[in-house]
Amino acid sequence: MTNLVLGAGISGLSAAHYLLKTAQKATVIESSSNLGGWIKSIREADVLFEQGPHTVRVAGDGGPNTLALVEDLGLADRLSPIKSSHPAVKNRMIYVKKNLHMLPSSITSLLTTRPPFTKPIVSAIFQDLKAPRKVCEDESIYEFVERRLGKEIADYLITAMVRGICAGDGKEISVKFLMKSLHEAEQAHGSVVKGMVQNMLRKQSPLLPGTESPLYKKAKDEKWSIWSLDGGLQVLPTTLAASVRTQGGEIVLDAPCVALKFGSGGAVVKTRSCTYEATHVFSSLPARGLAPLLREQHPALARELAGIPTVSVAVVNLRYEGRQLDREAFGFLVPSTENLPLLGVIFDSVCFPSGGDTVLTVMMGGRWFAEHLGTDPAPQHLLDLAEGYVRDILKIASPPRSHLVSVLRDCIPQYVVGHQARVARIKQYVSQHKLPLSLIGSSFDGVGVNDVILCARRAVDNVNPR
Numbered sequence: 424m425t426n427l428v429l430g431a432g433i434s435g436l437s438a439a440h441y442l443l444k445t446a447q448k449a450t451v452i453e454s455s456s457n458l459g460g461w462i463k464s465i466r467e468a469d470v471l472f473e474q475g476p477h478t479v480r481v482a483g484d485g486g487p488n489t490l491a492l493v494e495d496l497g498l499a500d501r502l503s504p505i506k507s508s509h510p511a512v513k514n515r516m517i518y519v520k521k522n523l524h525m526l527p528s529s530i531t532s533l534l535t536t537r538p539p540f541t542k543p544i545v546s547a548i549f550q551d552l553k554a555p556r557k558v559c560e561d562e563s564i565y566e567f568v569e570r571r572l573g574k575e576i577a578d579y580l581i582t583a584m585v586r587g588i589c590a591g592d593g594k595e596i597s598v599k600f601l602m603k604s605l606h607e608a609e610q611a612h613g614s615v616v617k618g619m620v621q622n623m624l625r626k627q628s629p630l631l632p633g634t635e636s637p638l639y640k641k642a643k644d645e646k647w648s649i650w651s652l653d654g655g656l657q658v659l660p661t662t663l664a665a666s667v668r669t670q671g672g673e674i675v676l677d678a679p680c681v682a683l684k685f686g687s688g689g690a691v692v693k694t695r696s697c698t699y700e701a702t703h704v705f706s707s708l709p710a711r712g713l714a715p716l717l718r719e720q721h722p723a724l725a726r727e728l729a730g731i732p733t734v735s736v737a738v739v740n741l742r743y744e745g746r747q748l749d750r751e752a753f754g755f756l757v758p759s760t761e762n763l764p765l766l767g768v769i770f771d772s773v774c775f776p777s778g779g780d781t782v783l784t785v786m787m788g789g790r791w792f793a794e795h796l797g798t799d800p801a802p803q804h805l806l807d808l809a810e811g812y813v814r815d816i817l818k819i820a821s822p823p824r825s826h827l828v829s830v831l832r833d834c835i836p837q838y839v840v841g842h843q844a845r846v847a848r849i850k851q852y853v854s855q856h857k858l859p860l861s862l863i864g865s866s867f868d869g870v871g872v873n874d875v876i877l878c879a880r881r882a883v884d885n886v887n888p889r
């Protein structure tokens with residue numbers, strides 16, 4: 424018997440990798456013919472279009488862990504890092520009232536009033552020190568920031584950031600999604616600023632064992648902020664998959680899991696043509712995709728899983744001839760105040776020069792997909808919309824040399840208010856019923872590439888401690 428991993432996205436493949444590293448068996452079952460899930464890099468002549476994630480962060484708990492994995496897979500030489508001094512890291516813009524505004528990135532810019540703000544950002548500190556504490560278990564990130572730092576910061580910065588990270592609505596997304604430690608600071612100290620100072624004075628938490636890689640040391644010494652890989656981010660899952668196969672793991676493609684049942688000795692998983700028996704199942708399926716598989720045997724668990732919503736995103740990759748941008752930046756985001764289908768535009772060719780041409784990624788829809796784009800928008804309509812935004816906002820009038828239009832259905836889970844409590848109930852159910860099931864993937868403990876790889880590693884360690 425073996426461990427079964429459902430899904431060959433980055434989390435499923437990582438779980439298989441970590442299982443094999445600890446001398447356990449692993450079979451991965453994937454519904455599509457593709458490796459990497461949402462990580463998809465498509466070469467168009469001599470440029471690269473990223474449909475899903477574009478870059479991975481160095482910072483955070485998961486950053487060192489992913490770099491250790493990259494090194495372990497022999498990909499260190501293919502890494503394309505971007506340092507914290509690079510314009511793609513320092514310069515981020517928002518689009519408000521028909522204008523692009525550079526966000527403050529230095530102490531001086533925090534002290535001066537810059538549109539669209541009517542006060543220096545630093546004045547939010549005084550608001551925070553005056554605002555009373557509101558004792559609460561959870562609330563929306565918008566409510567929290569409006570209460571502590573003011574409406575303008577909530578309207579322009581927070582809604583834009585939430586649209587950029589999870590294509591969601593800041594008024595629905597939980598404060599714990601992006602600002603857990605600031606919320607805890609308020610609950611403990613009555614102020615975000617006081618809490619931040621305490622956090623800064625506190626010793627940094629140690630790295631997880633096995634993640635202090637030479638590559639991470641280099642990243643810290645050279646002050647890398649984000650990175651991709653030569654050939655695109657999909658190189659990571661395809662290399663992982665090759666390594667899984669070399670280590671004796673099996674990856675079965677075009678095999679959607681259609682039934683999952685637990686018994687005393689483990690689990691039985693059915694695809695359309697095969698039945699697999701396993702001692703343990705690691706599911707990286709989106710919670711809503713896993714729910715129907717469990718409905719018959721565990722209806723209460725299925726209901727909780729089905730309660731984690733997702734949103735769809737339209738992605739339009741565009742390549743324009745020559746250098747067309749008049750400023751160097753990561754790109755721009757559009758706050759919810761603008762009520763546009765446009766979530767933001769990434770300036771890919773600023774991050775990674777593309778043979779002298781301008782490469783952009785336009786993202787639209789998200790939480791407002793159906794409202795703005797309908798249920799099944801035609802690719803030409805999405806292309807026209809994207810080209811229109813680029814023409815109006817970035818003043819690029821020429822038609823693109825090439826393009827790629829994709830609709831990513833239900834691609835990003837939404838950690839709405841109450842998400843953390845729901846995930847705790849889900850985990851409690853699994854543990855109380857002693858189900859041989861580990862829930863990994865982006866529906867539960869973080870939506871970034873680093874988060875889901877780390878979650879896979881922790882799940883493997885929990886089942887079989889090293």
Ligand SMILES: Cc1cc2nc3c(=O)[nH]c(=O)nc-3n(C[C@H](O)[C@H](O)[C@H](O)COP(=O)(O)OP(=O)(O)OC[C@H]3O[C@@H](n4cnc5c(N)ncnc54)[C@H](O)[C@@H]3O)c2cc1C
Pocket residue numbers: 429430431432433434435452453454455457459460461462474475476477478479480678679680681707708709712736738831834835863864865866869870871872873875
């Ligand atoms: C547009 C976009 C931009 C993003 N940008 C960034 C970024 O810049 N940086 C970053 O860190 N993160 C980013 N993310 C998030 C990141 O890409 C995802 O969190 C991550 O790729 C999720 O990986 P996963 O393996 O958990 O899930 P998935 O990629 O969803 O993989 C799940 C796999 O399960 C398979 N599957 C589904 N149902 C079944 C079934 N019944 N049986 C068998 N297999 C099944 C699917 O086909 C899929 O291959 C972005 C995501 C999107 C969508």
